[in-house]
Amino acid sequence: MPSVRALLVTVLLSAWLLTLKAIGLLQYLLGTRFFTLDADSLVDEMQKKYGTTISLAQNPVWMNGLRLATSRANEECSQHQLYGKWRRKTFILGSILEPLLLTEAAVARHPDILDVPVCRPIFITGTGRNGSTLLHSLMCNYGNVKYLKMDECHHPIPYNKATEFDIKWYRERQSWWSDILFAGEELMLDLRLYSHPLSSSSPEECLLLLTKYLFWMPFLSFGGPYKAISWSLSRPTFALEAYRLFKRDLQVFLYYARQLNGISVVNTRYVLKCPYHMPFHDVIRQVFPDAVIIRLHRDPVEVVPSYSSMVQGLIRTGYPMKNNSQKKIGEDVMKWVDMCCKQMVDEGRDNGMIDVRYDDLMEDPIGVCAHIADTVGLEHTSDVEGKLSAYLERNPKHKYGIHSYSPAQYGLDSIEIRKNLATYCEMFNV
Known part of the structure; x- marks a missing residue:
């Protein structure tokens, strides 16, 4: 049962969204424009809120990326879509600038954070839509592992030094985000059919952290994964810097977990997951020399329309846009899958990576996890196996409905997809 506060948040947020849409309609009828997103103004707004500076704002590459994200938002949101601009503004403030400022503040107060070891992290990658969410959720049940959570990615620490190690603050943070996510799924961000349930405490993708540096989430909302990644791929030097900053975030979380819960940062291993790690395996190995990389493989004829459907669902529920047909989405997703599959062939x-077939994972998820655990040095105990079984029982396939899609919906041909990626399909038996 949702809490009273969760229901109240839902009602208030619903009223706010209806107000925004009403004002946006009035704006459209009058032909006026209420506000334009501006990257420099958003940075100034966040710095004034906390009375400090964001050091990364002095990096011209990072600032140009943020300016590009805001300019695309202004272009893609037609004049009357006040709701769309408000969503983007709140995302940039709350998911990029505020957590970045809080992380920088933590490191400034505790420079020894940068000495915290990130030991043998496990990265789950691939094209996406290949069972990675299932594998990630299962692997996070093993002992001595840590995973990212929604609440800590958005609000890593309190800014107030007096409460930074107050466990009550962290419990309230989790409770508050539980209410926010409940309201979001009820009103505008129900992606459970396309992706996975949102929770403040369950394992979350690395996308939320990487977005602070490589802006993938704003770009993803502009049409698809290839568009999202193209900015990063054209800046390899900054991509390396971004992953070093990503490592700093992991060190911050470990440092505060040790202070709050007394966990051993030496024996704790991260289990991380995001398809957008895929083009950066070389960078990951530079920043994390002892990293374990798991690549998942699924028939691209299934991956491409599934990913296209997810992107379309994201656009519909959270980011109203113009000029974004199913065909354009399909073309962009096809570029992404083509790039990933050909990289895996190369x-x-x-090569030191672990390869997992989607079909094998679906047929015997516990057996696949046991094999991975044995390979990477995690203990597959009877207690762990019980947790895996319980998770699978709570989360059966199609729990939220059947996700239906086909290549033809997105202007694609299954024969052409398989022909183009025949070498990949043969090499990895998909």
């Missing part, structure tokens, strides 16, 4: 097999 990387080859038996």
Whole structure:
């Protein structure tokens, strides 16, 4: 049962969204424009709120990326879509600038954070839509592992030094985000059919952290994964810097977990997951020399329309846009899957990475996890196996409905997809 506060948040947020849409309609009828997103103004707004500066704002590459994200938002949101601009503004403030400022503040207060070891992290990658959410959720049940959570990615620490190690603050943070996510799923961000349930305490993707540096989430809302990644791929030097900053975030979380819960940062291993790690395996190995990389493989004829459907769902529920047809979405997703699959062919097999077939994971998820655990040095105990079984029982396939899609919906041909990626399909038996 949702809490009273969760229901109240839902009502208030609903009223606010209806107001925004009403004002946006009036704006459209009058032909006026209420506000334009401006990256420099948003940075100034956040710095004034906390009375400090965001040091990364002095990096011209990072600032140009933020300016590009806001300018695209202004272009893509037609004049009357006040709701769309408000969503983007709140995302940039709350998911990029505020957590970045809080992380920088933590490191400034505790420079020894940068000495915290990030030992043998496990990265789950691939094209996406390949069972990675299931595998990630299962692997996070093993002992001595840590995973990212929605609430800590958005609000890593309190800014007030007096409460930074107050466990009550962290419990309230989780409770508050539970209410926010309940309201979001009820009103505008129900992606459970396309992706996975949102929770303040369950394992979350790395996308929320990487977005602070590479702006993938704003770009993803402009049409698809290839558009989102193209900015990063054209800036390899900054991509390396971004992953070093990503490592700093992991060190912050470990440092505060040790202070709050007394966990051992030496024996704790991260289990991380995001398809957008895929093009940066070389960068990951530079920043995390002892990292374990798991690549998942699924028939691209299934991946492409599934990913396209997810992007379309994201656009519909959270980011109203113009000029974004199913065909354009399909073309962009096809570029992404083509790039990922061909990279995996170039990387080859038996290269120190672990390869997992989607079909094998679906047929025997516990067996696959046991094999991975044995390979990477995690203990597969009877207690862990019980947790895996319980998770699978609570989360059966199609729990939120059947996700239906086809290549033809997105202007694609299954024969052409398989023909174009025949080498990949043969090499990885998908």
